[in-house]
Amino acid sequence: MQKFIINGGRRLRGELDLQGSKNSSLPIMAASLLCCGECMLRNCPNLTDVYAASRILNCVGCRCNFFDNNVSVDSSVVEETTVSEDLMREMRSSIIFMGAMLGRTGECTVSIPGGCELGPRPIDMHLAALRKMGVDIRDNGGSIVCKASSGRAKGAKINLAFPSVGATENIILCAVTADGETVINNAAREPEIRDLCDFLMNCGADIRNDGESRIIINGKQQLHGCEYTIMPDRIVAATYLSMVAATRGELILTNACIPEIEPFLSVLEQTGCSIYTSEKKIYLRSGSRLRAVRDRIRTMPHPGFPTDAQAVLMAAISAADGTSVFEENIFDCRYRHTDALIKMGADIQVLGKVAVVKGVEKLHGAKVEATDLRGGAAMVIAALCAEGNSEITKICHIDRGYENMEKAVSLLGGDIRRN
CATH class of the missing domain: 3.65.10.10 (Enolpyruvate transferase domain)
Known part of the structure; x- marks a missing residue:
């Protein structure tokens, strides 16, 4: 040690x-899953959490490489919708891959970082919001099994009880490719949320009021890759x-x-x-x-x-x-x-x-x-x-x-x- x-x-x-910002890099790396093509992320910090996010992306079938504070992600093909518990444990914020996987494939199986069972904890806000978007969520022996009932999440009006950064990120990641309009009230206003939205808009997402407490998202069928510099x-x-x-x-x-x-x-x-x-x-x-x-x-x-x-x-x-x-x-x-x-x-x-x-x-x-x-x-x-x-x-x-x-x-x- x-x-x-x-x-x-x-x-x-x-x-x-x-x-570069860790708290921007990780959700933006997760967001690259939504892009049917290659993303080049500049100014990514050389951190163990960034390596963990890279391993998750490679695990689901993307080609992810880190070099000279740049991360390249080719998400043309996503072959796997399950992220192992071991990989989820490596990074505390790995739960953000739930929204991204749902937005790309309409389904995913993850576990709570740290291997905890579902219960009354902050992730409940994430799950409640995704359920409002038509996602069926079940606890299967500690794993969270998620599936959009129609194969694609549906836009919804979501009122957050607290401006949770993680919940706001997961909703955004799921909503940018959902069917219809999603409105997030009492959204987190952290600069890293705005950075995530800026990246997604560079990939073709339709997002309004990013960085404000009310965010409006119109889902698109598909996003494309881009080159982006992390804040x-x-x-x-x-x-x-x-x-x-x-x-x-x-x-x-x-x-x-x-x-x-x-x-x-x-x-x-x-x-x-x-x-x-x-x-x-x-x-x-x-x-x-x-x-x-x-x-x-x-x-x-x-x-x-x-x-x-x-x-x-x-x-x-x-x-x-x-x-x-x-x-x-x-x-x-x-x-x-x-x-x-x-x-x-x-x-x-x-x-x-x-x-x-x-x-x-x-x-x-x-x-x-x-x-x-x-x-x-x-x-x-x-x-x-x-x-x-x-x-x-x-x-x-x-x-x-x-x-x-x-x-x-x-x-x-x-x-x-x-x-």
Whole structure:
């Protein structure tokens, strides 16, 4: 099992080119299934989740190749409608292939990522929406067996109880080739949804109001391939900005998605950092100890503060001057990284969905274990601004969303190595 060894206490300085978005790449790769031809996806990040999506595409009969941050997918032939449980387990967001397979073949058999049985969990919104579109869905011993009753899903009016990103993506993927019009009310508005819709429209889909809370889709019989460039990753941007801010350094972030990251930047500015933006560039300077964030940091669906940035900002202000308060409103188990931060000297109290972070004078190195993707990134940030050496194990979680993190940190002057 690989791990990071980090010697903290160095100010990070330099320039980084932002990688492509993981949360755009995966649904867009799934969407390539809908295209009877070849798609070329540019700016795809070099991640284990992207490799997992490639294996799923190859499993169902597509020809998928990854090279130089480009993914080519030839989906002229789809031979298989079942995705094995082992492949589904490799990627947490693999459920998005359900909507894409239904849109292409009218049927599919998948399992819930992690092998869980069907029950009262967020995927229920996906299933309820697809049922409204004429899809028969059965639980067959842990597998989800889906089949459109007429061989093709039907357009429907769908009102989401919550603007779920995954449910919105699955509905869109199924609806673009459905029979008739689909209207999604209370759709997720995340920038990655708009990126998915832009890709699909380049492939011939009829989508209106993409990026808004009401999306209208008129199904087409067939889509065609295209060449498309994936948007930059706003959460990776938030991570490196938090990292450099925590180490009192300077960063020029190029290929940045400035409007999409504005909800995060507006909070980070409260810590006393100097932040300037120009076309596709973000410049950050943090020459002194950070200040606590005066306003409660509430994670919300876009355009609110992103839940994926909560852990990395928490790590950065663990040694800030004053007390910051977080309120997690998206996921129930999003504070699992706090135990590791506390082990490194942070003063954090968690009560339900609220975490109170009292800034300490300094953090110290420790041996910790990455609990998840963003939590692992938070531990790297804490280790880089701590005194002494830290060891972070289970960095496979980090590799799911960050392209060669140790190389990026080293480029900025950090002391990190992968063992």
